[in-house]
Amino acid sequence: MTNPSGIGQSVRRREDFRFITGNGQYTDDINRSGQTYAVFVRSPHAHATIKSLDIADARKAPGVRAVLTGKDLAADKIGGLICGWMIHSKDGSPMKAGGHPALAVDKVRYVGDHVAVVIADTLNQAKDAAELVNVDYDALKATVDVASTQKPGQPQIHPEAPNNTVYQWHLGDKAATDAAFAKAAHVTKIELVNNRLIPNAMEPRAAIGEYDRGSGSYTTHTTSQNPHVARLVMSAFIGIAPENKLRVIAPDVGGGFGSKIFIYAEEVVCTWAAKKVGRPVKWTADRTEAFLSDAHGRDHITTAEAAIDATGKVQAIRVKTIANLGAYLSTFSSSVPTYLYAPLLSGQYDIPAIYCEVDGVYTNTAPVDAYRGAGRPEATFVVERLMEVSARQLKKDPAEFRMHNFIKTFPHQTPVIMAYDIGDYPASMKKALEMADYANFSKRRDASAKQGKLRGIGFSAYIEACGIAPSKAVGSLGAGVGLWESAEVRVNPVGTVEVLTGSHSHGQGHETTFAQLVSHKLGIPIEQVSIVHGDTDKVQMGMGTYGSRSGAVGMSAIFVALDKVIKKATTVAAACMEVPVDQVDFEDGSFSARGTNKKMAFGEVALQAYVAHKFDSSVIEPGLKEGAFYDPKNFTFPSGVHIAEVEIEPDTGLTKVVRWTAVDDFGTLMNPMIVEGQVHGGIAQGIGQAMLEGAVYNDAGQLVTASFMDYCMPRADDLPSFDVGMTTTVCPSNPLGIKGCGEAGAIAAPPALINAITDALGHENIAMPATPQAVWRAAQAMPRKQAAE
């Protein structure tokens, strides 16, 4: 019997009714009685010492309850913000991290850095009073450029990090790689910039801190992707309150894309200040604050080389990257350009030797951390640009060149940590070539040329690592936390089910997909299932949602807990039906005693478990509630092929994405409709990176792109409709066979598009974002004959 709300069904999202009627409840929609408003005084300088900080006038302004500074935090022994992943340099030394106070003490290090907070009865009073905080800065020269920040003579941002260098890390076998290059028939060398991005979830960050004097406990509502981790950090490291006295609630969250993983100054200050002012303290970012102070993404400069033998096989890849970490280390920033990056440099290819060096550097810019894909888009951009340019230089078909180099047997151990468990890369390529009608591309190119337009096609055969991650493995690589996930399944006496999950949904539709799993496993209607998440007082410790982990890890935890529920319920059913437990089968929501006509529905068994009348409670414990902490065995490895086709008007540089083909292998699909939506959204952000978006700081460290007027995100008329297909190899590393789908589009898209644009232009490179102006310049530089063809 097919369960209409089971695994693999495109069940309509259960969360949508509240969203389409305006009944979602986001943090800024919450207002508390007696609430006050926090406004942060932010540094207008990229780099300056604070000579003096005079809060007297602000303190006297109407409605002001408090003006607090870094000295107040220090007096209360509130610690600084932390980075939770230790990276060691190649010489074995630990990374050199400077302090990160939630409110600056004597120095500011980027425009938007937090200097003081003004708390007043109304938002406008707080804004007005913030203007009265008098900060006397001694402006210092800023270091903004990632390429030069390590050079002698540059301003030093943190005394702990000489030459603004946090670490000089490496991965892989240098000697084997160099040897392969020494005997290569062809070497491809490219220089790449992975442009800096600003995530811009539509909901700006927000926080409301509250303190209850009666119980001595705090409650923080905040826009978090992982409320338990926020509580852990605010308790154990920052020291606001012990965990049992701090409740963190992340209600509906309006998109995250990584930027809401991190623990920021604002939620720390609002929580701490709530006790000081004796009132709830609310802060909501305006959009410019979001641009200035949300953790940014990407921002690498890279030199990459491929050593290719006479048969066209890539024998080695050598990569040198400088990664901008900004002015402070954000919560997971150190891991993004290291362990989330270099281990993906094998791509889908059988490459015997890889060596990668990464320098993580400070600059006077906002902190940089994980943004949709986090390290894997950067790795994929390197690999897929290298493969494309190599194919062109060797005059080989880019699809055939890739297929020639594909890994074809599994499991496959790469030279950079990862052991790929399963995949079928040629299957995705072949399907993508068919869907994209690659065979007839040259005809379409000719047709475009007749109209004076340049048409190009570009491939991206990406791989990524999701399901982060086996705790022991990431611990050995420097992670400060375990990366399991938790679930508790509470069966109520009448057979309805509540699942408490440590994952957090901020657009992914967990209330639907997680309930589908329960419906599937227990054979009960989805209407009887509720998913509870986002509240540390309700839900057991969990690790949250990022890295496309909630399917592979979060749902696996639910799967294991459900198995325990079924096992327990089977013992109850056996006792009630007076048969041995090994004679009881569970199918389609009912327990039956083999060889008899005895049968009990799931709900009846639940009731019997709670009334406990029909079994010996010294043998079987009453109740029906089970939990699980699931630690993954391996990463998962979603992969696929995206093909972009563009048409360029050489006279204007206008580039239209005329066709987009995506073929992805995500393993088991829980809800194909939701998966497709994740792919669409990822591609849109990837196209944004490749063609529209780029954070720009000027030499003085001012963020030039600090509003939606200056930072160009994709609008509906910038994008085509995407042609999405799937291939499936079931993931052997978790019980559901799921790989993860949340970031694939953002990982795959940028190289596909740049490969297409450069194909059209006959160039080997164009910088991202390939804006109309950049494309126009490149088109003007084309030989006239070629442009006219």
Added chain:
Amino acid sequence: MTTNSITLTVNGDQVRRDVPARQHLIDFLRLDLGLMGSHVACEHGVCGACTVRLDGAIVRGCLVLAASLHGSTVETIEGVSDSGEIRDLQDAFIARNAAQCGYCTPGMLMTAADLLKSNATPTRAEIREHISGNYCRCTGYQAIVDAVETTAHKRRSSGPKP
């Protein structure tokens, strides 16, 4: 602080309030009337999350001063949801997974409804053009375009509206 007394109709109800001269429509709706369905996401008229209907036309709630609204009629996502006016469009959004995080969705629905009032047969390009003033960071817009297109098609095949 200077306040202005305004009387207006919001979602069919007459409302009288004294509003500060510097208050925007979106803050008036959210803070004074508790209508939290319309969202604030840029406060400079670019993203469309605060789109509401003012005297029949869609406006940015962050670019209109509340004090200017005396005698006006304002409709928000709460109003058009309660009246059932856009139920088919809302159903299509659910059927197509056109809301992911849901934050832009109320504004997007108001804008899409505006298109469907004036154009019964929009092409996909026309739909994209009309909603291009509303940012969505989650969906890549395709599901939204599908939902609007489906709604237009269904309205046509179910005959002219009164």
